[in-house]
Amino acid sequence: MGMKKYDHTKIEKKWQKEWDKEKLYKVEDSVTGKENFYQLVEFTYPSGNLHVGHWYAFAVPDIFARYKRMQGFNVLYPMGFDAFGLPAENAAIKENADPKVWTYEKMNAMRIQLKSMGAIFDWDREIVSCDPQYYKWTQWMFNKFLEHDLVYRDITKVNWCPKDQTILANEQVVDGHCERCGAEVEQRNQEQWMLRITKYADRLIDDLDALNWPEEIKAAQKNWIGRSEGSEIEFHIRQSPSPTLPKGKGEIPGYMTSNDEIYETVQERAVEMRKAPTKAEEILWDSLRGNKIGYHIRRQHVIDRFVVDFACLKENLVIEIDGDIHDLQKEKDEERTNILKNLGFRVIRFKNDEVIKNLDGVINKILNELKNPSLGEGQGWASSEIIKVFTTRADTLFGVTYIVLAPEHELVESLKSKVESEENRKQIEKYISDTKKKSELDRKQQKEKTGVELKGVKAVNPANGEEVPIWVADYVLAGYGTGAIMAVPAHDERDFEFAKKYNLPIKRVVEQKFIATDSPMHSELEIPATYRNAICAIIRNPKDDTYLCSVWKDIHCHGLITGGVEEDEDIVEGALREIYEETGYKNLKFIRNPDIAIHTFFYHRKKEVNRWARFQYLFFDLIDEVQDSIDENEFAIHDVVWKSKDELNDFFSVVEGEFSLTLIENNGDYVYTGEGILGNSGRFNGMDSEEARTKITEAVGGKMVKTYRLRDWGISRQRYWGTPIPIVYDPQGKAHPVPDEHLPWILPDDVDHKPSGVAPLAKSKELFMRTEKIFGEGWKPEVETMDTFVDSSWYFYRYLDNKNSKTFADKKHRDAWMPIDLYMGGAEHTTMHLLYSRFWVKAMHDLEMVKEIESYKVRRNRGLILGPDGNKMSKSKGNVVNPDEIVERLGADTVRMYLAFMGPYGVTVNYPWDPNGVVGVRRFLERVWKLKDKLKENKEGTSFFIEKSTHLAIKNITEYMESYKFNTAVSQMMILLNYLEKQDVTIEIYKTLLQLLSPFAPHMTEELWRDLGEKKSIHLTPWPTWDKDKIIDTVFKIVVQVNGKVRTQFEVESSMSEEDIKIKVLADQAIRSWTEGKEIKRVIYVKDRLVNIVV
């Protein structure tokens, strides 16, 4: 027999050496009869100090990898070093060392520490990202991407860390500070190399659905990409005072005598127009609206209509149709055309018949004129400029009261020159320069919104022709959407805030009767308010035209009433009473909405009532249900009162908050959408809110677009310790990729890598000489290096074929292992590495470099190990747990096992390290060790109960392993041990226990295993299986409840019938004392579990 006492110090080193010698963990591409299983953890940064977090990250997954191995899989669980990057460089600077030397030293130290874990890493497959044989392929991929336009060079606003003297990716900026060093990040404009990750934005979102990833990770990535679908709508710009019509009598021959008169006529015409567009107008309008060239010809506001039939303002083109109803225009066409021309318009004139008969010709003529303008930029009262706005709420278009441009918006410059006064222009200029001075952080943190109006220029709302003011304000971001918004203060908190401050009008969109093919009409109405947590019901009484609206507080409800009040108001009223009855709320209020002739229930759960209301639910069409459930006589009316319009209006004025509703006609049906409903699944009459938005957008000639929060990935770093960007510049400054035969494009050694704001490579003589030597005189190298996230975007391929000098990884090897079966890693990588590498693989796929479009089949995030005080471990808090010490004192097996025992793995939960807890696990291992001295040789000694316990343990442990619940797997082993210690245990049972334990405590179990005379490693044995016949229960404990409370319990044979059990239970003395004198209403029996007697 071996050692008497469990001494990990001897065992662990011994077996690590032995396994090495036996090449126990050597992984081949294929093993007969075994399925491959590629398990990955993020490769480590060679900080030179392995902390508990590393153990948690690598040793616990090793338990799973070992389990899979025993299950008969050919498991690849590799390890390597993410060796480039800032921390290494910073540390090197601090210690005045060469980053390369430093990194390789630390890697050597870390390799030893990593080996102390006793993991199954196959070190022959190790990869190191700073090895030229690795970054050669990083560079090669960069060039491939460049070749296919996935890489470009552009001047962008970049995040600049003044301390680290480098550009940071958006992902590396946390709350305006550098993720690494904490310094406040500055914004700079700088030229850098960009990767077109935005091209993949949709796929990065959509492909998530098919992945077996936790929903939280998917949600975080979706958030990060930030796709929002909305509308792009054009607002034409008009200068005022507009229009500059000729003055005085008769200046437009045959038409008007004065501007006043013109105006009057216009008013009249406007009414007429809405009713009756000419046939020609309709045809032209419909045809041109659909044309794909991108011009929009639309009906203009009434004032335009006086002189033109259609105008394409962007091009200053006037299309006139001599229509039948244009009495005023029929004569003197020539003169009119001349006047228009003098005003700066191009005019095309058609006869009404011509339009109807030869539409194609007409359209072609217009398009031709649009493409080949015969006149320069116009002046006068039409402007050629258009503001494109982005909105997700096209349905609030009628509520627009002003337009806001971001200070950086390109139109600001040209509009500036059109403002009415010099003073205003100066204000604008000052505002813009002030904004520029503010950092991104300042802009985000400033409490008050600021802005300045562009006085004298107006934007025209395409829905109703209304002119609204244009403002410049920095609450609108240049980088999102179109950099311009339509402000709807009634339905947007930010716009509201701004409007309040600058006293801009606030217009609620209440009801819109919107007919897509006709000029939109709208009305604005005061509307009932809702309460916090309230249900609001609005009912119209058609008999006397009074309205009822009720608000309840804190009701929970699940669907309510709607339908034709007109047909049966009593039913609705009855239903209201029912709710009232149910909830008993006394503070019913009655408000009314004179314009919504339906009744609808809203559930409003907005926290603060003075914000604009949003509703969570809109309940429809449950009238049938209500009909069935109401007996009208049952309800007493409390405060249900019908009120007159005036009384209700008084009420409106005091109620806080409001809601809105938009009514849209859709093929004869009316569709309601409202705030809050849009963001939800609110539906009505088969058309949902998205359709509503689309319809409105189309009707005003806008288009549905997607925008993203995600930006392209800037990868240039002005640092030394990274993969050199394989680019050289010719004497004209044009960039060329370094051809493949010169890869790896080696990182030079002759640099002073101390940061100075200039890329360190710029000081390398060798690099410049090398460039000139290869490419010719005057050629210069790129001196920036790549973001290290590039290195880690493809590293998992390199493990598969780490010594290949012809390709990054041969197809044969890739096919053997990819995609990765299980990727366990840190939650901090969710929106960075995980997103980048998904993009990378998709790009590689598109360039036919790999076959998969996703590389990680299953992803599980892990949490952190906190210090014993429950805080994040940090030197400053003095709560850092040093694993080396604990391994020294208690052994690697104990540390592995304790980390597994703390809680479930693969969920983002942080666990504190408990110094006592780890001792408990050590105790368990010692008890396992000691059990060997109690073993009995003869097999007959294995009782039915011991076998049952063992097999049950195997079953449970196996199931727990499958769901990464290593904590409960360990507890099952403890339960088994607790039991076995009290029994006479055979060698067979003991061996099974050791096998179950071996993934957790590989060293100790190996020692005990061999000690039992086994020649072959325990780690080559198969995972124990259970015999389901051995775990069948013949006797069950049946719990007896009376009214759901446990009163007693029985043991029953599994053969006993349900009837017999019930009889036995009811006859029981203890139960009878509970049922005595009561009627037994029901007896519920749950097989093998319980009996519940209902009395």
Place this chain on the structure above:
RNA sequence: GCCCGAGUGGCGGAAUUGGUAUACGCGCACGACUUAAAAUCGUGUCUCGUAAGGGAUGUGGGUUCGACCCCCACCUCGGGCACCA
């Protein structure tokens, strides 16, 4: 503000996913061994109550014969996004 996730003993956490709440471990208390301590082993350990019983899974409701589990609302904590229109 929006989107995820989570709230169970003194602590880490279990609970066959609607069927005996608190497994396993830590800690604590008592006991055994010891001159003593440590280690080890044993017993106990949600709470009120002498007991019979009652009450407890963040809070308040609901559904159910029965709820940590399902539904509604609220509160707290952790994470992602955020003047994102």
